[in-house]
Amino acid sequence: MIAKIRYIRHNVMKIVLIIIAFAVLLVLPKILPRYQVFLISQAMTFAIVALALNLLLNYGGMVSFGHAGFFGLGAYVVAFLQKYTPIREFWIAVLLAIIFSAMFAAVVGAVCTRAYGLYLSMLTLGFAHILYVIMYKLWMWTGGSDGLPVDMPTIFGYDFSNVPRMDFISNYFYYLILALLLICVVSLWIIVKSPYGRILEAIRDDEIRCKFLGISVSLHKWVAFIISGAFSGMSGALFAFLNGRVTPDLTLHWSLSMEIVFMALLGGFKTFIGPLVGAVCFTYLKTYAIATTIFWEFILGACLVVIILLLPRGIVGYLADIRTFFAAKNYPKEGEKHGNSRM
């Protein structure tokens, strides 16, 4: 019973922390310079795709090296919509990005869930790269390596096309991304705490046992792909509006897929909130590494080595370890009766 109370209290603590974090984020644009607001917006955008990746990575036990595919498709849907249709409404663009990315994820997932381990990872990489090559080579429709421009959208019918981009971001778009990130965090949290999420974890632990419990394993994994792809597509759409230009190298290149996995590792993919922390840290790390030296990739690589060797559970995992370390100091005192601490 105490264990159960402790379990619930632990979750309440987490939720309180998340609410405090969002409250701080709410006031940040008023005190920080615009460039910082842009960086945080970018970090939050990537946080969505990193959290989506973690649904597969941690809860499903599937390593995807192709999340740039879902992300980039979402971004390109926004760009195509602006280039080939008169639609400027933000919500329509985001909704279409989600639908198309989810459909692409359904195709990718249908193939990839038939494979295991490294084969699955390589298949996801392959699908994402096919998309990259298509956007790169069909330059007459996609703009090739220059990509396509993305204008300011109309939000709820209110036209932002004449507002300078930096004003638009720090006064409006930042809050929109924050709200959408909150929605994503809450909905992914609900999903991982639902019966569906628990079965996904069970499949990660022992697929064969799950089959013998009457669970259709491939259907379950396929649904995980679609959910993850949908959130990634939304993240890509937000990035398109944020960045103002969509290019294959920015949104579809395989190195972006790796960066998304890096974010999850950095924050701690064994925790729910780790990828979010990882995305923020990674965005700052990369930005300042690029600003400091032309060998910025060396810095990122070195960080990756250090994390894997010293902090394999990531930043959030490490913080949790510190807490457990202090909590474990409750040994029974000298002469005190040794009870079962787990009861």
Place this chain on the structure above:
Amino acid sequence: MEILECKRLYKYFGEVKAVNGVDFTLKKGQIKALIGPNGAGKTTLVNLISGYLKPDRGKVFFNGKDITGYPPHKISKEGIVRTFQVPRVFMNLSVIDNIRVALISRFNKVLTIHRSLEKMEDITRNAMELLDLVGLKSKAYERTSDLSHGDIKLLDFSIALALDPTILILDEPTSGVGVSERDLIIKTIVNVVRRKGIPTLMIEHDMEVVFNYAEEITVMSEGKIIAEGKPGDVENNPVVQEIVLGGARRNAPA
């Protein structure tokens, strides 16, 4: 009355005749033991029944329905539930979640994504009742990887039980545990199974367990059934004594 019936089952792995023309039945409310030396084809037979392998030839009937070649998840939905020689439990989940996973599947809630599992009272209550049955209630919120091997064996059994099986197939329920734990495990299992009246097929190497608890014994060797019957008859069968019992019980009083 037969609830499970296998007719002329064959499964060869290349030259190895793992299951070579086996006729096998399980009656309602019966605890049956399947014994035989290593490599006799016991596990292969169970794999054929539970859908892990497809037979080369032959049919499996369950309640008169032909279930040959069904995938594992369909067969377990039909009501044939098995455990494994090496326990297959969900090591990174809590003990209660192991049971909940099976209950979610039984209640067809596998694709429910909008409701919190913690708030599904009926599933938690059911899971607690099952854990109480096998004596793991006090460890419900522990991580499964912290359990002892004996407890994991019991958990493995209770996961199978959570599906409300029509037939239970237990693959060596007491392998790898000490004598004192073995008695506890087998008594718990037999008590539960008898009370619920679940027909049970049990592969077992421990002859003490087999002769004390099984109502009927089937002996396999080299892919064939060489003897079948009540424990007393099987024990006195000279072929069985030669191959399986290895003379160990030859001089023991029947």
